[in-house]
Amino acid sequence: MPTSQDQKIIAIFMEEAGERLEELSTGLKDLPKIMADSDREPMITMYRAAHSIKGASAMLTQQMPSLASINKVSKRLEDCFKSVKDTPIKADSKVVTLSNKCYEVLKNLIERAQSPSGLSVEMGEKIAKAALPVYDMLEKHLADLMSGKATPAVAAASSGGSKPVPSALAKVTAVLKPMLQGLSKPESPALRKQIAGLCGHLLKIAPGVEPWQNLVKTTHGAIANPKAPFPVLKNTVIKELQQAAKLLEAGKADAIAPSDALVKLGSSQGRVPATAKEITIPADPKEVVKVLLKTFNKKELQAITQLLIKHIKS
Template identity: 40%
Template structure:
């Protein structure tokens, strides 16, 4: 029930940001001359991305991230708005709105549904990005070398072997079988060995290696139960391997939940962790000091515990702080 409240808060805030985006996109030619309104649209996309990332809505996160990247270009470069650009922006907006509408519908937003919508929208976003790049290139006038100076950033990112995803999937299947079995020192050791194998498959790509090492540390702590580890580790490894295979390795980063598991000291029991005095006050703090609460490591349990002591504004602030901390 409490996690449902957090979802409701996210949907309510996301709809407000959608309204900001819609108003801006419908009058984009006027908005582009007002830097504060462009910044407002950028912040709206960034906020939706952060909330979606915290709650695990990957499709909404991906689409809002796309918008964020495009608005960043509008913030930093003079661009002449034309009908084609407006049309592509509005198509992207329709996708984001459809995802939010489905999320608040009676059946919610299924991951496979969201992924299909993202895949269908990807060609439009790719075209939008390319079109913005061309407009920016035309807008810099005599400084023709500017786009060439940014170009080396692309080849710097290493690419995995062609069959990388296939090999990763095979390793993940082995990990899943071990997670389903008994929690023994031997099985944990086997899981850590498989993590080493995953790191080798990445060929030294930094973001992938960092993610795998985080999973390795989480597994190494015997206080973390498999029931908590498995859904988080398998999901993030699979998603990150897909990003790497698609040439988006820079987007790979461990989630806050995974980092929390990896940071847990062996002396701390896995089911709960004590939250230090938080700068965000609980609704009924004592006059002399902030209130302390105990939060389960399991994400749903954590959401339930937090919803019991924080009001709407505090939960939204906490969501933003968690997103910033996980970047």
């Protein structure tokens, strides 16, 4: 378990990583101009941002092993930008799209690591492994453009990302309504099968979008698992599918990935208690309060308060 000092160092890393992500995001908004400009400083800034995240995460993997996945993908992004940081190049639409996908993967990992539930080593490795081919494609395409092997397409005017799925939230919500109703009823094998069957409708909403397909398939596995209780499924499944639908509609499907909690619900391990909650307690008392308020309802908080008072007095 990380010491108090380790937690402070990790907190500093997360703050620094957030600032470097902002630098990358700013650069991606005008990537074709930045890559083609004779002034290389903006491109060098993006390179240094990836380099900074890579270096800091490497130093902290012992205290926080899940940062290994962040180190891996930031290193790959650094490799991509290294080849063009000193040489102007005409960035086409493919460069913009791939660069944004690479950024979204890195952002997704960092945001998961910052969340109360954290980022597990297994989930980090899964996300990184699935994304590495995208980094390979970007690095190769940049090399081909620089060598003249590839003919630049018309440069994209927007920041790229995946293609938006119109009305995705409305379509997903229409399926989630009967799913929520079913998960609110007493469990039965027939009802579980019926609810799991609704995932077929969700798959059709974005048939060619792999991250969405993966999330829905993971959801199906969780619902079909007889050891996963309905109350836990309701709290996890509905929220994740709604958030993913918003990303679909915004053209940010590459940021979609099932949470550790959802993956565990689909595993064959023991039944998860309906009241189970996994949280990470920060060192700062004020932050502890924020985590508790987000995690527990009023009745549960009252019970926790009574237990704390009892132990303090004893």
